Amino acid sequence: xxxxxxxxxxxxxxxxxxxxxxxxxxxxxxxxxxxxxxxxxxxxxxxxxxxxxxxxxxxxxxxxxxxxxxxxxxxxxxxxxxxxxxxxxxxxxxxxxxxxxxxxxxxxxxxxxxxxxxxxxxxxxxxxxxxxxxxxxxxxxxxxxxxxxxxxxxxxxxxxxxxxxxxxxxxxxxxxxxxxxxxxxxxxxxxxxxxxxxxxxxxxxxxxxxxxxxx
Amino acid sequence: xxxxxxxxxxxxxxxxxxxxxxxxxxxxxxxxxxxxxxxxxxxxxxxxxxxxxxxxxxxxxxxxxxxxxxxxxxxxxxxxxxxxxxxxxxxxxxxxxxxxxxxxxxxxxxxxxxxxxxxxxxxxxxxxxxxxxxxxxxxxxxxxxxxxxxxxxxxxxxxxxxxxxxxxxxxxxxxxxxxxxxxxxxxxxxxxxxxxxxxxxxxxxxxxxxxxxxxxxxxxxxxxxxxxxxxxxxxxxxxxxxxxxxxxxxxxxxxxxxx
Numbered sequence: 001x002x003x004x005x006x007x008x009x010x011x012x013x014x015x016x017x018x019x020x021x022x023x024x025x026x027x028x029x030x031x032x033x034x035x036x037x038x039x040x041x042x043x044x045x046x047x048x049x050x051x052x053x054x055x056x057x058x059x060x061x062x063x064x065x066x067x068x069x070x071x072x073x074x075x076x077x078x079x080x081x082x083x084x085x086x087x088x089x090x091x092x093x094x095x096x097x098x099x100x101x102x103x104x105x106x107x108x109x110x111x112x113x114x115x116x117x118x119x120x121x122x123x124x125x126x127x128x129x130x131x132x133x134x135x136x137x138x139x140x141x142x143x144x145x146x147x148x149x150x151x152x153x154x155x156x157x158x159x160x161x162x163x164x165x166x167x168x169x170x171x172x173x174x175x176x177x178x179x180x181x182x183x184x185x186x187x188x189x190x191x192x193x194x195x196x197x198x199x200x201x202x203x204x205x206x207x208x209x210x211x212x213x214x215x
Numbered sequence: 216x217x218x219x220x221x222x223x224x225x226x227x228x229x230x231x232x233x234x235x236x237x238x239x240x241x242x243x244x245x246x247x248x249x250x251x252x253x254x255x256x257x258x259x260x261x262x263x264x265x266x267x268x269x270x271x272x273x274x275x276x277x278x279x280x281x282x283x284x285x286x287x288x289x290x291x292x293x294x295x296x297x298x299x300x301x302x303x304x305x306x307x308x309x310x311x312x313x314x315x316x317x318x319x320x321x322x323x324x325x326x327x328x329x330x331x332x333x334x335x336x337x338x339x340x341x342x343x344x345x346x347x348x349x350x351x352x353x354x355x356x357x358x359x360x361x362x363x364x365x366x367x368x369x370x371x372x373x374x375x376x377x378x379x380x381x382x383x384x385x386x387x388x389x390x391x392x393x394x395x396x397x398x399x400x401x402x403x404x405x406x407x408x409x410x411x412x413x414x415x416x417x418x419x420x421x422x423x424x425x426x427x428x429x430x431x432x433x434x435x436x437x438x439x440x441x442x443x444x445x446x447x448x449x450x451x452x453x454x455x456x457x458x459x460x461x462x463x464x465x466x467x468x469x470x471x472x473x474x
Binding site: 113115116118119121122123124125126129133134137138 | 268269270307311316317318331380383
């Protein structure tokens with residue numbers, strides 16, 4: 001049933017794919033966390049522009065990620081924007097999770113007491129300094145756990161990139177399977193990899209959380 | 216210009232929807248004058264301070280600070296609504312201490328006192344720290360300068376808040392029920408500090424308070440607010456000793472009975 005020789009044979013190929021998966025996750029999450037913060041900040045700073053942001057966020061959250069990946073990879077070229085599979089995939093994942101992250105940041109901003117804004121006005125701080133020095137440092141720590149959950153969710157969605165043939169783990173496992181007609185080992189290894197990485201990430205997030213709380 | 220009062224409310228009104236919180240208020244506060252505002256809750260007394268700090272927009276009238284309009288500005292000889300920039304320039308003259316302290320919880324006592332001097336006044340860090348250390352010393356908290364607000368008692372937090380406001384070198388200080396959130400045994404230390412800055416700094420002070428004894432002893436003038444209007448005002452001896460208005464009498468009786 002389980003062939004260890006075969007397992008060790010495919011391990012190097014899968015390891016390369018694992019690196020690709022981790023890269024896609026890291027880049028995707030950087031986009032998600034940054035763009036999400038930008039979206040939430042726009043909504044905070046310009047309530048008038050908030051409607052546009054809300055529409056964008058709802059549009060993204062209410063359509064499947066797979067469709068968004070296809071859209072960036074297959075439809076955008078018709079408009080003259082050609083992205084390679086990895087870029088399109090990472091951008092789609094990043095933008096998708098940015099929509100979720102922006103809601104997390106918004107909750108964080110709303111959590112900062114009104115008195116903090118009022119004290120900033122009383123001290124005549126500029127809006128930018130108020131945001132950067134007073135509001136953001138208080139809004140971020142409480143939302144780290146929620147952002148961490150999205151990091152893990154995003155990580156587990158990277159197999160969707162196999163749909164546009166990015167050589168991440170799932171695509172590689174599929175390729176091995178179709179070449180050798182053996183799926184047990186590659187698919188199991190991929191599952192174990194996701195399990196271990198998710199657990200490790202969750203542990204790191206918990207450590208970060210308790211470090212932030214201690215401060 | 217210098218014969219202008221430090222603060223002038225000129226026909227100022229404030230409404231929330233159908234509710235009129237302040238009704239055509241006219242009030243002058245002289246340079247260096249210490250004025251206490253008393254009155255039942257909902258009488259609009261806190262709103263007076265909040266409008267002066269630009270935390271609330273006014274609906275009618277003009278607010279003058281140190282001889283210049285704050286809510287408005289002169290343009291071609293006419294008063295037009297002020298830009299944010301204009302408002303920021305004028306409100307730099309005003310500091311405020313809040314009922315709920317509102318210290319920045321992620322900064323130490325020292326951090327709280329140097330943030331605005333560095334970012335707003337452009338002071339060098341060393342200079343800001345030196346000045347903040349003096350102020351923390353004045354409020355009796357030199358030993359606590361590296362403590363975070365959560366490590367301080369309410370009275371200590373409020374004293375840091377006073378030092379923080381003074382670090383911006385305001386000409387006017389607003390105190391909004393600054394002892395109301397404190398345990399009774401901590402009220403004294405905060406009032407002590409306010410007395411001290413009243414003596415040592417050349418400040419115009421405007422305070423909303425429930426501490427009648429303190430208002431009586433400390434202020435030059437007491438204003439009794441009722442339903443969005445100044446019902447009666449005068450020297451503390453007058454207001455507390457011989458109130459003319461029936462409302463004032465009722466209010467003082469009720470407060471003194473409770474206190």
